[in-house]
Amino acid sequence: MDAITSVVRTATNTVATELTTETLLRLAGREIGAIHVRGYYPPDIAAQVAEKAIAHQALGHYHKQYTSSVGRIYTPHIDTKWDPELTKQYHNAAIPAIRDIRSMFHPYLAPVDRLRLELQELWPAGANLMRLRGRACFVGAIRVFQPDRSEFYPHNDAIDQETDAPEIEGILNQLVANIYLQMPDEGGVLRLWLREPTPGETGIILAVEGLEPETIEPPAVEIRPDTGDLIIFSPRMLHAVTLCRGKHRVGAAAFIAAKGPREPLVFWS
Numbered sequence: 001m002d003a004i005t006s007v008v009r010t011a012t013n014t015v016a017t018e019l020t021t022e023t024l025l026r027l028a029g030r031e032i033g034a035i036h037v038r039g040y041y042p043p044d045i046a047a048q049v050a051e052k053a054i055a056h057q058a059l060g061h062y063h064k065q066y067t068s069s070v071g072r073i074y075t076p077h078i079d080t081k082w083d084p085e086l087t088k089q090y091h092n093a094a095i096p097a098i099r100d101i102r103s104m105f106h107p108y109l110a111p112v113d114r115l116r117l118e119l120q121e122l123w124p125a126g127a128n129l130m131r132l133r134g135r136a137c138f139v140g141a142i143r144v145f146q147p148d149r150s151e152f153y154p155h156n157d158a159i160d161q162e163t164d165a166p167e168i169e170g171i172l173n174q175l176v177a178n179i180y181l182q183m184p185d186e187g188g189v190l191r192l193w194l195r196e197p198t199p200g201e202t203g204i205i206l207a208v209e210g211l212e213p214e215t216i217e218p219p220a221v222e223i224r225p226d227t228g229d230l231i232i233f234s235p236r237m238l239h240a241v242t243l244c245r246g247k248h249r250v251g252a253a254a255f256i257a258a259k260g261p262r263e264p265l266v267f268w269s
């Protein structure tokens with residue numbers, strides 16, 4: 001890898017519509033920009049869980065300036081903030097939190113559980129839950145964007161900015177899967193720039209978790225998901241969610257690390 005491509009990496013704007021071994025390999029290899037599977041999860045079950053999510057007792061908020069209006073159920077890894085005590089609490093809560101999220105969908109299969117099984121079957125070396133320093137991670141966070149308040153400014157997500165655990169060595173790409181449980185009638189559009197941030201942009205994102213939208217070029221791809229859709233893309237590249245109007249935007253999310261086809265994918269939130 002030469003110096004330029006290691007600084008700003010890009011992908012094509014092709015969006016695949018099926019989840020297969022081939023589309024996954026191409027996405028992880030940055031040959032395509034996203035996988036968008038329509039109708040991945042039944043909208044009627046999704047709607048019931050979205051109601052429960054908005055009222056959930058473990059609904060908290062992200063800690064950075066620009067993301068604090070977005071709610072999430074259970075603490076995601078990013079909010080461990082390199083703090084040993086918060087990291088310990090995150091791992092101790094991981095399995096009970098996974099089980100609680102699963103119970104919200106009972107008696108149906110939760111969408112992130114379904115995705116975990118399908119990627120285990122499709123990826124050449126299977127797929128597992130992430131462990132960091134041998135401790136299990138949480139996966140399946142549900143994000144709640146508040147109407148007329150919440151948006152994600154252009155940002156990226158990279159696990160190597162959150163931990164130096166030995167298990168992250170060899171990660172070639174990070175993916176994120178979102179399954180949309182409720183979508184507002186207007187807004188809540190996913191924007192993808194299909195390039196990594198520059199070092200200057202990375203500094204701003206690390207401080208406030210987002211770039212002022214007017215400071216960068218228009219996105220390469222915009223997708224407005226419907227309730228029940230699955231979208232997978234590389235969050236190492238810049239992405240944003242526009243303001244939603246009228247209704248909460250609720251989604252179940254999982255990060256996925258890829259170390260190449262000969263290593264299992266690993267999941268966390």
Ligand SMILES: O=C(O)CCC(=O)C(=O)O
Nearest residue numbers: 152176178190235241251
């Ligand atoms: O909710 C979405 O569409 C994507 C949110 C996001 O920033 C992510 O999943 O990393």
Ligand SMILES: [Fe+2]
Nearest residue numbers: 156157235239
């Ligand atoms: Fe993100």
